[in-house]
Amino acid sequence: MNRLSSSSWHDVRAAFREIWGYEDFRSPQGEIIRCLLARNDALIIMPTGGGKSICFQLPALLQTGLTLVVSPLVALMENQVQELHCKKLPAALLHSELSSIQRRQTLKALEEQKLRLLYLSPETLFSPPVWERLIKPEIDITAIILDEAHCLTQWGDTFRPAYRRLGAVRQALLKYKPVGTKISIAAFTATADPLAQETIQKVLGLQKPEIFRLNPYRSNLNPTVRIAWTPNGRKQQLLRFIKNRPKQAGLIYVRQRSSSEELAAWLEELGYSTAAYHAGLNAEGRRAIETSWLNDKIPFVICTSAFGMGVNKPNVRWVVHFHAPLMLSEYVQEIGRAGRDGKPSEALTLVSEPTGWLDPEDKQRQDFFELKMREQQIEAQQLVKKLPRQGEINSVMAKFPNSATALSLLHSNGQLEWLDPFNYRIAAEGKSQASTHIKASKQMHKYLFSRGCRWQSLLKGFGFGGESENWRCGHCDNCLKVRS
Structure with missing residues (x-):
């Protein structure tokens, strides 16, 4: 990793104190900021309330180009952008609920390169008015931040198919940028077990990422x-x-x-x-x-x-x-x-x-989830037989309404690859992932009916298996039963 000189790091800390008012970074905020300033890829697993937004906001503000922050929820984007506006910092957001005037103002600021941070959903990122501006050679993009990256791996009612296309964004943008342009990708999430970490890295195409994993244990x-x-x-x-x-x-x-x-x-x-x-x-x-x-x-x-x-x-x-x-x-x-x-x-x-x-309600919900996963896989396998080996997503969506989830499942199975965010190619026959998600739901059931320490179970589930077999948190219901 490129090392910042001590004088440069002094400037980083000075900017941090001036903007946020804190004396120094919490671990590992400083290390993450160094990584992103060096434009290296990263995967950051940081519990909620750990100060993750500062980790990508400060590098974005200290660099001359634009950082794209892909976020799943309007409320999440609005909260962060409002805080940045209160500090008079060059940030904006784009989403479907904005008025046409607000949208035009933000697109103009984007074209005039007045922004350092642009928050948007994956669906907005792929909309023609936004994508056509982002690919312009003069728009300098330094980084892509994926906030709440676990959305890549979660299936069900809240699943967002567009997330599976994000791995094709960097290469698609670089085709239009000057030779030598470097765009880093950093994925942030509060929760990702080892399998989810592997999926996030693979789907996003992270290149030799630095990985920062914070133990999710909370003693309070x-x-x-x-x-x-x-x-x-x-x-x-x-x-x-x-x-x-x-x-x-x-x-x-x-x-x-x-x-x-x-x-x-x-x-x-x-x-x-x-x-x-x-x-x-x-x-x-x-x-x-x-x-x-x-x-x-x-x-x-x-x-x-x-x-x-x-x-x-x-x-x-x-x-x-x-x-x-x-x-x-x-x-x-x-x-x-x-x-x-x-x-x-x-x-x-x-x-x-x-x-x-x-x-029977809990069991019925579990059975419904498993049935839905299997039905979605069946639909995906039926769709793949009807698709041309190479094609464009909007054409497929027009011909086969509600096919977005099926395309994402095919990508998850390894049966489809994205040539760019809009064009796919059918790949070699893959493997259904339904069993993986059902297995994950069984893990939840095991946790709920475990007689062991709750926190020890959670830590093991998220790959923090270094805790002693005899370690107990002392404050979950099962630990309190043992003490009494």
Whole structure:
């Protein structure tokens, strides 16, 4: 890696103090910033609240070109850009919810090279008005940052097919840039097990990346799993939990939109001020709920996994999973939204008893997930037989509506490769990945019904197996049972 001189590093630290007001970096912020300033590829696995945005914002501001930040959620982009604007820094965002005037202003600033950071979703990145400007030879692009990179590996209702095309972006851009241009790629995520890390590196085409892995253990976060013997028992356990924590900020996660609305309506009837949040709400409705929660006007939100990513609220005292997530990576992401201020916080998960005889809902959700994965694979295999060996994605989408997920699965299987972000080629016969995702969901089930230390299980699941077999966190429900 190119080393910065001591005088240059002094300037970096001085800029950090001037912009953010902190005296020095937290480990490994400094090392990551050095890496990105040297324009090296990187994979950064950093727990929520670890200060990851500074790691790519500071290098972007210190360099002369443009850094593209690909982010999955509008709320996440808006929060970060608003903070940068408050500091009068040259950043902007593009997404489908902007007015035409705002969009034109940002595209003009992009053309005039007045920006250092441009936040956008993968779908916006691939839209013609944006892509046609980015490929202009005079637009100097220094780096591509993929925030919340785990979205590359997660399948299900929140899956974004466009993520699988991001690995073709760098080479496609370089074709239009002056010889010798270097564009680095850095992927940031709070959770990635060893298999997910491998997938992220492969899909994005990272070149000899520096890897920064922070242990996700949080001594202030206390995970607990409780069995709910009946559907009504699950609701009563939730109610008791909430009653014991008046005026504390929290989040209640469910897996379906209908569940969020039903649960919110039930709690409102009981006199609680809350709201249902899911991807089916319009932009205005989502922003209103986020703002009310962030400003403590409502203490908790009933939400699907669509809520919380990148939302910065330090004083969240608890997270309840009314329904358990399907994967450990989702679980760690969601419980990580509690206790960012370092104070003790609770993470409660309610599960049906293992047989599912008294309450079959959890088992039904698991079976539905597995069935959906297999159906998607069948659709993908049917589609690949109808596709020309080489083609363009928009033509395929026009001929075969709703084929985006199938194309992404074919790419995941190794049956399709992207020649550039818009053109594909059918590759040698690959292998179905459905079993991989089903295996990951089985890992979650094993965690929920484990009698061992919760944190030890999580650390092993994310590749931090160096902890002693006898090590226990001492503050999860299973550790507390042993102590009592």
